[in-house]
Every structure is written in C-alpha cells, then in structure tokens.
Amino acid sequence: MKRMILIIGLAAFGAGLPAQEAADSLLTGDVQTDSLFQALPEVMVEGERPVVKALPGRLEYDLPRMIAQKPIDNVYDALKELPGVVEMNGGLTLGARGVTVVLDGKVTNMSAGQLYSLLKSMPASRIERVEVMYNAPARYQVRGALINVRLRHRIGDPGSVQGEAFAKYDQRHEASFEERASLLYNGGKFSADFLYSHTHGESYNTTDKEARHWQEAEGEAYSVRNHERGHGRNHTHTFRLGADYRFAENHTLGFVYNGSYDTSHYNQYTTGTQTATTLGNQESWLHDGRLDYQVPFGLKAGVEFTWYHAPGSQRLASEMEETDMDFYTEDAQRINAWKFYVSQEHQLKHGWGLNYGVVYSTSVDNSYQRYSGNEGLPSDMDSRRREQTLNVYAGFSKSFGEDLSVDFSLAAERYRTPVWDEWSWYPNLTATYKPSASHIVQLSFSSDKRYPGYWAVQDAVSYLGGGYSEVQGNPLLKPSKDYDVRLVYVLKSKYIFSAWFSHTEDYATQTLYQSPERLVEIYRYLNFDFQRQAGIQASLPFKIKKWLDSRLTLIGVWTREKDADFYDMPFDRRIAYGMAVWNNTVTLSTRPDLRLTLNGFVRSKAHQGTYDLPASGNVDVALRYAFAGKNCILSVWCKDIFETAGIDPYIRIARQWVTNDYSCYRSVGLSFTWKFGGYQEKRREAVDTSRFK
Template identity: 30%
Template sequence: MKGSIVFILLFLVAGWQAAIAQAISGKVVDRQGKALPYVTCVLRSVTDSAYLAGTVTQADGTFSLSKPEADCTLHLSMMGYESKEIAHPSGNLGTITLQADTMTLDEVVVRGETPLMTMKDNVLTYNTSQILAKRNITNGHELLKELPSVMSLNGEDIDLVGAQTTTIFISGKRKQMTLDYLKSLPADQIEKVEVIFNAPPEWHVSGAVLNVVLKKNDRYTLNGMLQAGYENQHANTYNGGGSLFASTPHWNYEFIYKYTNGIGVSQETTESHHALNGTLYDIYSQVDGRNKWQGHSIFASAGRDVGEKGDITLSYTGRLNPKDKTTSIGQNSYFGNSTSQKDGHDYLHYVDLTYTNGKGTKAGVSYMNYYDRGLQALRVTDPEGTETSSLDYNSSQRVSTWRGYIDMRHKLAHGWTLTYGGSYTYTNTKNRQTQETDLGNLENETSESKLEEHNGDLYLGVMKSFWDGKLSLYASLTDNYYKINDYKRNTLIPMAQVTWMPSQSHIFQFYGSIWRDYPSYWQTRDFASYSDAYTRNEGNSGLTPDLTYSAMATYVLKGKYTLQANYMRINNHMLYQGYQSDEELALIYRQQNIDYFQTVEVTASIPVTLWKWWDVNIALTGAWQHYKASNWNGLYFNRHKWLGLAILNNTFTLAKKPKIQANVMAFYRTGPLQGFMDYTPNWGVNASLRMTFLKDKATLSVGCNDIFQTGITDFHQRLGTQNLTFNLGRFVSRAIYVRFSYKINGYKERSRQEVDTSRLGM
C-alpha cells in the first residue's frame, strides 16, 4: 500500500490514577424476600450530592460498587418501590428490603436519578438497564429507539440526533444487516450502549458510532427469542424467525434466522415543464408500483475465550432473496401509458473472523460475495392500447470484497496510551448490461465493465489524562490510500478530541476531524433503470470520493441532557438529483459531484419524566445548509437555507400487571434543501401499544407508522430551465403492524452462582 510516513505530535501532560477503596455490596429484595433486578444503586457525595458511582442490581438482586475516597450515601430506587438511603455504606451490606410504593399514579414524583449517560475512557455510555426497568422493550432495535439521543422518524432507521451518518456496531464489531440482527436480539442480552459522535480511526468508519455491547457469559446458559409479525402498508407483509444464544465457560454461540414474504406498494407523481430545443413540453406522469419479494436473513457465530479476557469469533451472515418482482403501471400525458415488469434475485454471503486478546489488540479478516441479477421489460402503449415502443433490459452485478485489519493499544510510561493499526480492503466488481429497445433515441447495446478498488489506511494515535482524569486529550493521524481503476488519491486525515469532565454531572467534549467517503458499488456502476418512458435512473462511473471537514462540541448535563453544536463541510459532495436533459426528452436521476455542501447544526436532547406514567424524550435541531455547484450539467447554483426539526417521543405506562405501555412519536420538520431541490415541510405521527405477559416472556405489539400519511415530503426544482415538481408516495406511506415475540430462557447453570459477574458492568 502506498502512502506517506505517519507521524503525530504528542501532548506533554501529567499523569492520572483513580483511587478506590473497598467494595460496597449487597442484595436487594422485596417484602416477600424476592430478589429485585434492575434496582438503581447510586453513590452520592455527602457534601454536595454529586454523583460518584452507580450500577443496577443483577437478576439475583445483588450489586457491587467500588467505594470512593469521599464520604458518601447509597441511594436505592426502582419504579414501584419506595427509595432507600444508606448513610456511610461500607463492605457487605447484606440483604436490603425495598417497600412497595403506595402512591397513586397521578402524583408527581421528584427524586434524584442515576445518570442515564456516564463517561468512561472518553466514551459516553447509556445505562440500558435503567431504561429496561422502566420501558416495555423486547429487542435491541426497540431499545435503541428509546435512547434520548437517537431518532427514528420512520420507525425503522436508527440515527444519532445531530450526526450526518451513524454506524451501528455489535460489541465492537461491524456486522452486515445490523437492523435485522437488532430486531432478533433480546434486549436483556445487551449490557450497555456506547455513543461515539466522531469515531476515532480504530473503528475504521467515518461519522458517529453506536456500539451495542452484549453481555458475555462464562457459564452454561441457553436463551433466545421467537418472533412473528404482520404489516400492512396498503399491502400485506409477513415475517417470522427466531434467535438462539448459548454459552459454556469458554464458548459462546449465536444463531438468528428471519423469513419475510412481502408486498410493497408505491406511487410517484411528476409534473415536468421540460424545455428542449426551444419548445416547452408539459409532461404529467404517475407511476404506481407493486413489489413482491421473499427473503431469508441468517446469522451464525461461534466464539471461544482466549486467555483471561480475549476471544476469537467466526461468524457468517447471509441474505438470500430468491424472488423480487416489481410491476409498475405508468400514465404519461406525452408518452402514453406504460407497463414495466422487473424480475430479479440477489444473494449476499459474508464471513468474518475476529480476534481480541483483551490487552489492547484486535484483528480480523472478512470476505463478502454479493450477486444480483435483474430483467426489465418496459412496454409503452398509445391511448388505444397499441404498443408503440418497448425496452428489454438485462443486468447483473457481482461484488467480491476482501478485508483485513489490526488495531493495537499500549499503556506507556507516565500515563500515555498509544494506539496504532491499519486496514486494507480490496473489492472486485463486475457488471454486465444488455439492452434491446426502440424507445426514443436509445440504441441496442451490450456492455461489460470491471472495477477494482483498493482502500487502505495506517494510523497512529495518543491519549493522555490529567488533573485526576478531569481533562483527557486524544489525537491521531491517518494515512489513507484509495484507488479505483485509474483514479487514485492519498490523503492525510487528522483527528483531535478534548474531554473536560469536572464531574459526571458536567461533561464537555470537543472534536475535530477530516475523513473521506466513497461512492457505493451500485453508484459507480454503468446501469439504467426505467420507471416509465420518460424517467430513468443511471449509474455514474465517473463518481469520485468526497472529503469531509467536521468539528463538534458536546455538553452532557447531569448524565441525561445533551446539547451539541457542529459544523461540517463536504468538498466534492456526491449529490443525487434529477435533471431534465437538454439532449433528449428524458428525466434522468444520477449521483454527481458538486463543489461542496456545508452545514451548521445545533441540537438538544431532553428526556423528561412528567409523571410516573409519562416519559418524554424531546429532540430539537436547528440547522443552516449551503450547497454550491459551479458546473452541474452546465448549470450553476449557490443556495443556502435555515431549517428546524422537533421530535417528541412519548411513553405512557397504562398498567403494571400485565405491563402495558403506549408510545406516541411525533415530529415536525421545516423544508430542507438538497442541491437546488426545495422540500416541503412535513410532519408525522407513529403510535404503538405493547403488552408483556406470561411472566414477562411474551410481548404483543400493535402499532401504526405515519398514521396521517404526512411523513413523506414533496419537492420541486426551479433553476434556469429546470422546472419539476415531484411527490413520492405520500398517500401509500401508512403502515399498520402486529408483532409477537416470546423469550426463551431455557437453561442457566445454578451450580455456578458464585461466579463473579462484575464483567457485565451491572
């Protein structure tokens, strides 16, 4: 791999060492002597009630905390029970009994809470046990949507508020089809969720990271979950599957399977005033689509402990879609009616081998093979039904990717920490297209293309804490090399992070970094896909990577309220937008590079408990966007705009036995920009009702996303002769669903109760 010599300027700072004393431990039970899991245990300073340390009780009611040097008070609290305080706790406190809370639901409760977020090793961590104790949550996907800093406007996607891109990791490992994995992952398998707003180079991704850390058992266990679901988004979709997690003292196994048989509907309307050769064509079209598919998702892994804290894991991910059929019926005021039939299938296989030694070394190799094939038959008819033109299009793509990485971390003298490593990815993509047509000025042709991509990086980083850990500094430099066919680029990528934490109640973080984003394989593929005789999507083999400059400041107040400000500029930004061709009567959608895109954003996340039965997560965003293109298909634009987004995620506890909760998420967004496209303002409401029964093993959920079918926005383009108004499926976006899950807790080794479970971080 070609590149320059990596170097870094080290910070000269003083050392840090935390002082801890003996452990504080005990067991929490109710009045009948039954163990209470998920009880919040917090140590607070006697002098100023500042948060010192915290945890929650395990399944058997036990807990353990390291006693700080400062004089402290132990606070125990749990929904439905009276809080308890123990002054000057020390050693084993024995059995502690909590009394049932007899206050009525409509009373307002004001009491101190365990911080929802804590800081450790420059990483913000969510206390997921606290959320699980209050919310009726079944799987990992539902849990992430309940985090105050996370938004999911459509009920499916997971994004950090204020982040441009969010990548989800599972226990530090990047998986394929992460959302399917999370939906099949029992929520109680999750130990914690780490939030990294600007990922350092050892994560090998750009932007933000959500790291879902799973519990690691060192005893014999067997548990899992069975699931089934139904969804109607103006057509029926069924899915079912399950997950199984097993462990022995040295081995861990996972198996997840999901089957989906679905039908999706879509509707696109376009009003185009197309100027061509001095003539203005007024074209109105509507395309109604119906997609039928079958899919299988498979995940399996086996891992073995190596040494005291290390492990080696082999995993397989498969996505098999043997049937994918789309029928589109178009009505066009100029070209006549059209019928399009697309048939295809695709397969993905991914094998991953990872190793960690528990002492700062991580390494892995992976191989991915992806294949898809599609056939499209487009027929255009006049008002009398006579065929006037046709197109038959056959395409295939095969992608093979090899990847390897190694990351190392060493403790040096005087409190220094050194990180270094690298990764290399090689991708081979083969595309083939055959086209037979008499449509417009298109010609019969057969083409083949091959892309070879090389992407490698080396990085070096240092960390240092001082002033009793209140101030931490991190800096790194990465040398990135990228080559695709004849295009190649070498880039030095610096990153710096400063964390100032006078206490756990006040956390400040400041980031600055540069990174490159690369076009996806399908974006650089030479292809054409037709919606009707007028509209088509194209690939762009000339697409090149962009370069992002990012700076962010984050403030966390009392472990729960988050305020962020960030600036980002993307040079050579890859913009996807429609274009009314000046060479033919065609509307062409294609990704192209423009000069830059920049944005300034301020976001706030505010979780609030209004009453014991009503919790609200409020997210507010204000942003300024700016797009500039000196030559976009011969046009120039330089546009900017202010916008806002408000999200209210409400959870209502309706009953405790059985546990019934309702969730209502509502949002409003002013119209953003995308290039010279103006989006209209939009709003939406999602609602669900979830009930847990059969000793908390079974969960039934019913809900509806985008109840009022207002969540999808329209847009229009006005620039020069470009005059286009577009609507994408506003009236087919409502989705009603029913989901059932049943947790399997088959076996736990009772003879090993003495095993230390402090590794679970509870």
C-alpha cells in the same frame, strides 16, 4: 388541511402519551436520493439513576434500561432511542451526519443497507450497552461518527440454551410479515448464537408526476402529466451463526457468519402523457465470514471475506410523444471483497495509552448490463473493477486525572481504483472535560472520506417511471471529504446539548435533471463543489411521577450547497430549517403491565440539492402489554395516523420544473415476542454493504 390536523394531534396527545419513532423519508419516486430527516431519538432517565456516562472519547448509554418499557423489538429501532440519532431515508444519522454502526467494536465489509437489515432482524434484548462517539479514534477502523453496540457475552456460564421467538404483522396499504427465531448456547469457555429471520409481504405505491419539460430544439416546454401505480412482493431470509472460544482473560478466538437471500418482483403501470408497463425481478445473495483473534498483550488480528451477487431483469414497453420503447434487459453485480487487519494497543503509565495498526482491503466488482429490443437503447456494459485500500494509523490517549481526557489519532490511507490513486491524511481529536459530576463537555474534530457505491460508478443506464426517467452511472464520481467540528454538553447525565459545523468537499448526491435535448429526466450521482452545515440540538427529558416519561428534542440546521458546473444551471442554495420531536411513554398499569407510547414529529421546509422539500410530520401511537413474567410481550401500533409523513419534493430552478406527489399510507400492526431460558443474548457486528447495488 393535513398539516393542521397534525399540529392539533400533537397538541392534544403530546402531553400525555408515548411515542416510538418519527418517520419522514425523502423519496424521489422510483429512485432514492440522499435523505432528509426521518426519525428522531428518544432517551434518558428513569428515576435518578443516570443512563449515560462519559468515558475517554465516548459516551456510554444504558440502552436496555432506556427501552425497557417501550414497544421496541429489534436493535435498529432501539438505536433510534439514543439522543441525537435521527433516521434519514432508511438509515441512521448522529447529529445530522452519517454514522457507522458496529457490533462489539468490529467493522466489516457489509454495506449499510445489509447491516440495517441485520440489525432489524436481531432482538433488542441482545444489547448490553451502547457506546456513542461523535468522532471515532482510528483504532476503531472507522472515521467520523460511530455507534458501537456491545452485545451480551455469556461465556463462563454453565451449559444452557436460551432463545426468543418473534412474529409481526403490519398493514400499510398491503400486508407484510416477519417471523424470527434466535438461540444462544453457553457452555464453559464456549459460546454460540444462531439467528434466522424471514420478512415477506406485498407493497403498493402511486406517484403523480407533473413536469414542464423545456426542449431547446423546439423552443418550448412539453407538459407531462403521468400517474404511476406500482405493486410488488418480496421475501428476505436473514441468517447468522457466531461462535467464541475464550482460552483465558482477553485471549479469545471468534468466528461469525452472516448471510441473506432476497427476492422481489414488481410491476408498474403508467398512464397519462405516457403509457407504459414495466415488469421487474431482483434477487440478491450475501455470504460474509469473519475470524478474529485477540491475545492478552493488546494484539488483535482478523480476516473477513464477503461475497455478494445481485442479478435482475426488466421488461418495459412504453409510448410517449411518438417515441416507443420496447426492450428486455438483464443486469447483475457480483462483489468479492477481502479485509485483513492487525492492531496493537498499549496501556502505559501515568494515564497514557498508545495504539497503532494496519488495515488492508481489496474488492473486485464484476458487473454487467445487457439490452435487447428496439433501436436507440444504451450500449451493453461489461465491467471488472478492482479497488484497494491501505490504511496505516497511530494514536494516543491521555487521562489527566478524572476530569480531563484527550484522544488523538492520525491515519494515512491510499485509495486505488482504475480512475483514482491517491493518499489522504485523517487527523482526529476528541477532548472530554468533567468539571463536576453534573457536567460533561466534549469537543471533537474529525475528518472523513466517503466512497461512492459500486453501481453508481459503473457506466450503466437503467430506466424508471415507464422510461421517462433514466438512472445513469458516473465512472468519474469522486469520494467526498468531510471535516467536522462538534461541541457536546451533558447536564446532570440526562440533558444533552450539541452544536456543530461541517464542511464536505466534492459532496456527492443523486439529483434529477430534465434534459433540454431529449424528453427524459436524468437521475445521476454528481459531485457538488461543497456542502456546509451548522446546527444545534437540545434533548430535554422530563418525568411526572411514575406514569409519564417524556422527552422533547429540538434541532435547528443551516445548510449551504454549491455547484458551479451543474449542467447548464449552476446553483448556490442556502436554507435554515427546524425539527421537533415529542416522545411520551405513559404507564397505564403495572399489574397488568400496560404501557402506551405516542410520538410526534414536525419539520419545516428544507432543501436537498435542487429539490425543495415541503414541511412534513407524523404522529405514531403504540400499546405494549407484557405478561407471563415479562417473557411474553404483545404490541399493537398505528404509525403516521394522519398520513402526513410523506414528502412531495419539487424543483423550480431556471427552466427545471417538476413535481412528484408520492402516496403515503398509515401503518397498523401487531407483534408478539416470547422469550425462554432466561434469554439474554449477545450481538456481533454486521457487514458493510452500503455500497452494493
């Protein structure tokens, strides 16, 4: 019935109202697996002035103009307005594959999770422009898809202080809040910026689990029916301080510090086949400092240090099928990481460019996990694991007039851990052809390697869902290798079409497996033989006079995942699925400045590893009111109006039989933004912490 309501809602509201974002995340209960699609883009065109233009190897978007009339208050949400950008399980993808986001072309040690937290805390008004690369050249020190956010730099202005204050309230099942302040100082050759953000609130969720768990020794299946109810509260403090000094044109010294402190507390109660109580606490600290130096003849050098510490504890007591658990555990992860780089670029005659460089990074992971309680618990883990990566690259670019440009690079990389020590080669090629002002064609080939998270490769065991679920580490987890071919066509600087094919060797994802020896389900990252994916996408914006700005995005994907040694049940799964997003912005009035947006999203049934993912979708609506010379903005919204965004994954392969029914709640909230001092801020890069715990 909910699906029917969703479809009716899309048909009734889609033609006349705007939309902010479509969210559709895949959760596996207490653990998060790799995602299915969450939020799709929104883009293009205001009047006849183009918002995208083709440059050698990249597409450049006027993102501030694209979001000017939308209720978007942070950089993360602004990036979801780019064509082809989709939110997957709390992260961003470009053209259905992972994408790296950097600020001002600088890549740091921060993980994706910490980077996203930073982007969500930064005002969208700091964006100057955005560069999108489906295939990043080696000189960016990133492989694969890249989004480079260029920040507003105000060096050279007379001394001035500008700023922005922001507050948000969001009511899902429980309430959450955010307060943010940002300042920018400009004085001659010196520029500095400061940001502080505080998010806090409570959360509530439920899970209804039904399983038929086969036990080999008894030759029968146990019926498991559990109801889990969880409640949590958290506080997150994010802060950054940046400074630039410009000695002369293209001669700058820059420093940036990013930090965060997070604390969360949760309790979970399980009833049904199992009776359990779980109490947990988690903290994390991040300190990241980076120094960059650039000289006029194309030389760049930099150093970065990252320190991350995340201690936690858990108290669990449970009873199930005559098995009792009663224990207390403590664990922690501490990461020390260094990164050094030197690069050189030359602009030669006749449209030639040359670039080369060296990047060296090293990290030490000090982690432990200690149990105390009844018998049969996992052994304590105490680990010190070092990783080293040496990357040497060279590349060239060539422009053949204004119609054709080519960018090629080749990188050699050595990856060394206590388990792996290997060299890999990464060729990348992008060709851009503009037969006329109305047509842009871009063809690219890229190769990439994705490394597992630090905690995923530790020999650790954690308990979830009252103890029925185990999360196991995998010290032998391999990095995955990805190869991607992609064709992008831009028509009249607003209609965007793309097609792609990718092949990923040793594709790694977290999966669920019901053990036939014990009454426990196991979550563990494993390497599949491969994942293959082919897809097409169309982004179609249109306008009706000055009152409606709309865009329809259609995506079709075929995917195949194969694993010949997945426990005792090898699989080879194929499926084709589709997604559609309809985004609309309606100008209700210009005086007062009042805009309404409505987003609709639907996705057909899909697969993810051994999971089957039912169809899902959502409808969001928001109202934005700007006043006081647009220095004050008030926004109100209701997201997932019909509570249809949640996915309830299930497994029906061989003797594996499990269904997880997750709670899903609509979100209602409001926010207020105040800008002062003619606020135009600048932005910097974030730290890559995606692999941290």
